[in-house]
Structure formats: structure tokens, C-alpha cells
Amino acid sequence: MTSDLLALSTPSTADSGCPGAGRLRERVDSALAAFLAGKCGSAPDPCLPPLVAVLREFLEGGKRVRPLFCHFGWLAGGGDPDAEQPAVLGAALELFHTFALVHDDIMDASGLRRGRPTVHRALAAGFRGPGGRQAAERFGTSAAILLGDLALVWSEELLSVLDADSGRKRAVRELVATMHVELIAGQYLDLLGAAESGVDPLRRAWRVIRFKTARYTVELPLRIGAVLAGADARVLTACGAYGRPVGEAFQLRDDLLGVFGDPAVTGKPDLDDLREGKQTVLMVLTWRRATKAQREIITALHGKPDLDQQEADRLREVVRDTGAVARVEKLIADRAQRALSVLNSPAFAAQAKQGLTELAVSATSRTR
């Protein structure tokens, strides 16, 4: 369920002339390519390179959102736009994100990601052993667990070879450790869902947003980049004040796209969130505002595993009619506003401001 945030490094930011942003993807990609080529070259067994090829292919589809925020954190902290370290750090974050997405897709039994079969599905499709479809599915899931594990241990390895003085490296490590545990906690919260008794559903939905997107996708990558540049406490505080609302708005937009988005644009099926009965802020607000008749529709359709398009449309109508969509749009606009006002703070180095402004806008108004 972790967001893919496809739209953030579209040409509007990549080619906007923000210092270093245009070359960032290229640099992160070469760091990843060099690292993975080295791993294939030194593979302890010939079974490994084909698995790495699947990992590499999956990586190609990513948009480097966390590396981008990390890069702007580096710039915000006064880092040299031409330095190599933020790209290596960005590559580590992207590998970690691959781990998170691949394991998430297994847990959610998702079939599609970035417009293509998810890793466990692709690996199942490539299975040549005996045992039919069931054996293939089991193989796909198991091999995808391993591919995620591999991405995670390699992300750690990239971090450990990061070229920085020991104080900055320790600070990066501490934030990365926080990011790891928060993401896992967010995913666990998501799994617990309704099984966690006595918890207000709206509060739970906000906790999931906080850990799985706001901190993970925006605030922490920003801060991680900033501490690598040796930023002071004032910059780190500003990173939080900017990053949290952008991250929240990002996920709120994602929740809307999960229900109303065009799968041809998002690359994700438009029924998954509804079939799964995902308790997003949008859906909790819908429930709260619904009439008795509307609640009956929600109860019957939200979380129905074989929901069809017609039923989905009825449910979407209820979501709109309750005013929940308008409410969520307002929550997004407020957060975009708050983030943009933080950018006036003198804490951020000037070289970061244009890029962060564009990222705040694209994160909150994207269509994919």
C-alpha cells in the first residue's frame, strides 16, 4: 500500500533548472547500475544474476521520489549540487523502497504496480517447475520475499560504503533506522486494520499516513539529505515543518487516486483499494458523514472482494455525495499552503527553494 508517487519527478521538476535536479535521476541510476553490476559480477552462485535482472527491471520503473527529496534536503543544508554522496544515498533509499514495495505487494496480493505485473506475479509467471499454478504462485511469493530481502540488505550495504565523515554518517544511520522501524510500524498498523480494537479509525488512518508516507516519503528523506550535508537543527526543524504537510497531502491525494484515478494513468488497478476495504482518511470521513442509507451501501460494497465496476461507481457516488471528497481536497490544499509558507523560512538554503516549491505543488495536484 506504500505509495508509488509516480508523478514527482516529471519533467516539470527534472528539467526545471533546479540546481542538480536534472542530473539527479541520472546519477542515482548510475550509482544503482554500477552497484548491481558489481553484485552480478561477484555473485556467489549463477542463480543470482537472473534474480538481480528482475530487481533491476523493477527499479527502472521507479520515479526516484525519495532520492529527489533527499537531494533537496542536501541542498537545503547547503550541500554542493555537484557532489556524488547524495546520489549514493539516494540509491540506497531507492533500494530500500524497492524492498518495501515488493513485500507490500505480497501482503496486499496486488497484481499490478507501475502498470506492470508485480514482482511476485512476474516471478510466478516465469516458474518452470512442476506443480501447476499453485506451485508457481508459491514460488513467486517466496522468490519475491527473497528479492525484497536482497534489496534491503543491499540498501544497507550502499549506506555502509557512503563516503562521509563518521559523525554525519552516524546521523544518517540514525535517521535511516528510524525510517525503517516507522515504515514497518505503519505497514503493521495497516495490516492490523480493524483487528486492532478500541482505536478510533480516523486516528488510525492518520497514523498510517504519518508513518507510511509523510515521514517515510518526504520528511525523513529530506532530513537524511540535510544531515549528510551537516545541516544544523534549524534546517532540520524546517525540513519537518515542510515535509510533514507535503507528505500528508501526498497520501491524501493518493487515497483519492486509489478510488477515482484512471488506471491507464496511475498504473494501478482502480478497484484494489475499494475491494480491499482500505480504511483511508477518505473512507473514514465518508462513513462519518454518511446517512443510514449510504452506510448500507458502504457496508455492502466496501471490502467486497469481487466488487465490479458498476458497484464501484455506486460506492464512488456515495463518497462524493457525503462531501468527503471536497473535505479531503480542502485538507490537501491547507497542507500545500502550510508547506509553501515554510519555504519562506531563511533556514533553507536558497538553492533548494525552487525545487521544493515545485515538489510541493506537484505532490498535491498530481493525477498519477
Place this chain on the structure above:
Amino acid sequence: MTSDLLALSTPSTADSGCPGAGRLRERVDSALAAFLAGKCGSAPDPCLPPLVAVLREFLEGGKRVRPLFCHFGWLAGGGDPDAEQPAVLGAALELFHTFALVHDDIMDASGLRRGRPTVHRALAAGFRGPGGRQAAERFGTSAAILLGDLALVWSEELLSVLDADSGRKRAVRELVATMHVELIAGQYLDLLGAAESGVDPLRRAWRVIRFKTARYTVELPLRIGAVLAGADARVLTACGAYGRPVGEAFQLRDDLLGVFGDPAVTGKPDLDDLREGKQTVLMVLTWRRATKAQREIITALHGKPDLDQQEADRLREVVRDTGAVARVEKLIADRAQRALSVLNSPAFAAQAKQGLTELAVSATSRTR
């Protein structure tokens, strides 16, 4: 399928008076307890401590085999028997091993480990949400993937706080990175099994042994402990010459126990390996030596998902009758002999020899 190696830190080694070995488990356990208590105290969300409790309970059942070899590597390299670093390093290895076992048990759909329900089963049993058994099983698997992920990132975190000079720390990290990728490769090989075409089954079985046990359980923990102590190349070579045969013998014994062991003693069901049709060295040798009539029995029963005790007994009889058991016993004895002869090498510090001798003997003659 990774071996649990239950028997290695029985009183025979733990109370044998080997320098530091008696206190090792205690030290590793306090390092783990302190680390996990800190993690619970600083948990970003109240959902986390109950998951950590499951992790802690699982850890209690472990026998600290890798920490033990790591400790003796440290001693072999001339390390101070009273130092704390090998215990912290041992705790990191034990957390990594927890990750490996928990994910392995999901891939193998194992129900029992260390005489208790596996983590995914235990988590499924604790599920209180709606959706019946299927939802509970899905929750158990997903939560266990996360618990494994948590153990892995925390293992990395323990490594990163290891108190050692940067050269030794880098050497430890390099070996740990090798261990990670080899274990994952070994598990992937195991998954591929018969689906990997054109590979000699005996060679494949030996490759799995090499990565999943020999290197992972014995040789690399030994070398990791040794490099932490600053051991020279001569010691590291001796660690390999001792560790590889002990590790191989260990897994060969494990394969025998998987077919002939008493589940009341091993803590693992005695039909799993046979039902799974695991292509161990034992079973490949059995096939090679079998007559046509015996091969018919193997084809019918090995890998039969609902194999019963009577059928298992027929299969066991075939394994014995072909002489494969005697052959594997001989392979084990040869390896034990080879390992013991290496211990006469002057490369090892005297303080490590008694413990390594006992470990070689118990690893090859254990019953659980």
C-alpha cells in the same frame, strides 16, 4: 529450511570451561534484551511492542550457535575472552538468523519450529479481525514477513553501533554482506529446486549446503569473530579449513535428522522434509543407488504432500537399504576428522582449541 542447530550450545560446551563460552549465551542474551527493551521504549507507535514480544519469545528458543562460532573466531584471533564486542556482534547475528528462519518458515509453509508453532502460525492464531481462517492466515503470513524485516533492520542497526575501529568494522561489514547474499542465494537455489534445468542434482544439493549451512552457520561467523579481533590471513584461512567441513557435516546430520529424527527431540515434524520432496544430498544419493523397484517407491512417495507415517516408513527403509545412510555417515565422519586435524594448526590461539574441538564433535554427532 535453514538448520536450527539446536544442540550446539548444550551444557557440554556451555559449561565446559572453554574460556568465555559459559558466559557467552548470557552476554548475547543481555545484549539482545537491552537492545529490544530500548526499541520498545522508543517505539514510534503502540502497535509495535506486542510484535516485539513475539520476536523476543522466538529468540528465547534459539541456541546461539552462530554467536558461539563468532565467539570462538574472536578467541581464535586472539581476542580478549572478557570483551563485550563479540556478544554484541553475536546478538546481531542471532537477529539476522531470526529474520532468516521466520522468512524461511513462510516459504516452506512450516508449522512447527523449536517445538512450537512457527511465527506466521502463532501470529495467525492471535488474529482477532473478521474474515475467518483465510484472513487470519493471510494476516499471519504478512505480519511474519514484517517481523522478519524488523529483525533484519535491527540486526543491521546493532552492527552499526558495534564498538570497534573503522578498519575492523569495515572487515566485519564486508563478511556480513557476503553472508547475507550467500544465504539469500542458497535459499533461492533451494526454491528453484527442480525448476532449474540442466543442473546435476547432487551438485545443486552441495551448493545449498555450502551457502545455507556450511558458510552461513560455521565458517562465516567464525571469520567474522576473527576479523573483529584483528586476526591475520593465516587465522582466516584456518577458520575456513575448519569451518567448511564442520558446517557441511552439520547439514548432512540435519538432513539425516529430517528423515530419521525423533520430533520429540528435534522440535520439528519428521514428515516435512519427505512431504516437501527435499532434494538433499541424502535423497539424491538414495536415488542414485536405488534399484528400479526402489525408484518406483521414491517417485510415488517422496514429495507426496499428504504422506502418512506408514508411507514414510517405507521410504525410510528404501533410504537405508540403498546404503545412502551409511554413505552420509561416512561423509560426516570424514569431515569431522578433517576439521579436527585443522585444529592442530598453530594458527588458532590456544584458548579457542578446546571449544572448537567440542563444537566439531557435537555438530557431527548430535541427535537434535
